[in-house]
Amino acid sequence: MRMDDGIQTKCEQILLNARHKLFLHRFHEFERRTHHRYLINLIVTINNTEQVTENFAETIQFKEELNLFFKGDIQNTFLHVASKADVRSLSFQTYEGIKIYISQSEAIAIASLIHYAIQGFSLVKLFDEDLTKAYRLDELDIRRQSS
Numbered sequence: 001m002r003m004d005d006g007i008q009t010k011c012e013q014i015l016l017n018a019r020h021k022l023f024l025h026r027f028h029e030f031e032r033r034t035h036h037r038y039l040i041n042l043i044v045t046i047n048n049t050e051q052v053t054e055n056f057a058e059t060i061q062f063k064e065e066l067n068l069f070f071k072g073d074i075q076n077t078f079l080h081v082a083s084k085a086d087v088r089s090l091s092f093q094t095y096e097g098i099k100i101y102i103s104q105s106e107a108i109a110i111a112s113l114i115h116y117a118i119q120g121f122s123l124v125k126l127f128d129e130d131l132t133k134a135y136r137l138d139e140l141d142i143r144r145q146s147s
Helices: 056-071 104-118 129-134
Strands: 002-004 007-017 022-031 036-046 080-084 087-093 099-102
Touching: 007 104, 022 104, 036 056, 036 104, 056 087, 056 104, 087 104, 099 104
Parallel strands: none
Antiparallel strands: 002 007, 007 022, 022 036, 080 087, 087 099
């Protein structure tokens, strides 16, 4: 948390899925004078150690891949469709080689939680390039490893 000129910067951690240890990190600013809340970044991590998305745009794409899963979309960047005995799920592999499978109900819940995490925040500061570069998980010492 940082405080400059009546603006408080926070990073809140939101649990998206306990079984898979999937977290959403919501970076935002709060203006004390006006009481406005500005979203400045949104990042998904696994185990708070591996960064899945790097910025707001990638997190929205991740959310949409969860949503489009039900329409049969297979052109995904973050998630892959997997089938076992006529049961479809989404999967992705961590950098440590652990395969994670997300059921349809988990996909709906995770996408909904990401949607709800954005509500109530202004998005105008998201497009200020200086801010989105300044508040990444580097502050929490979580680095995205190259695959």
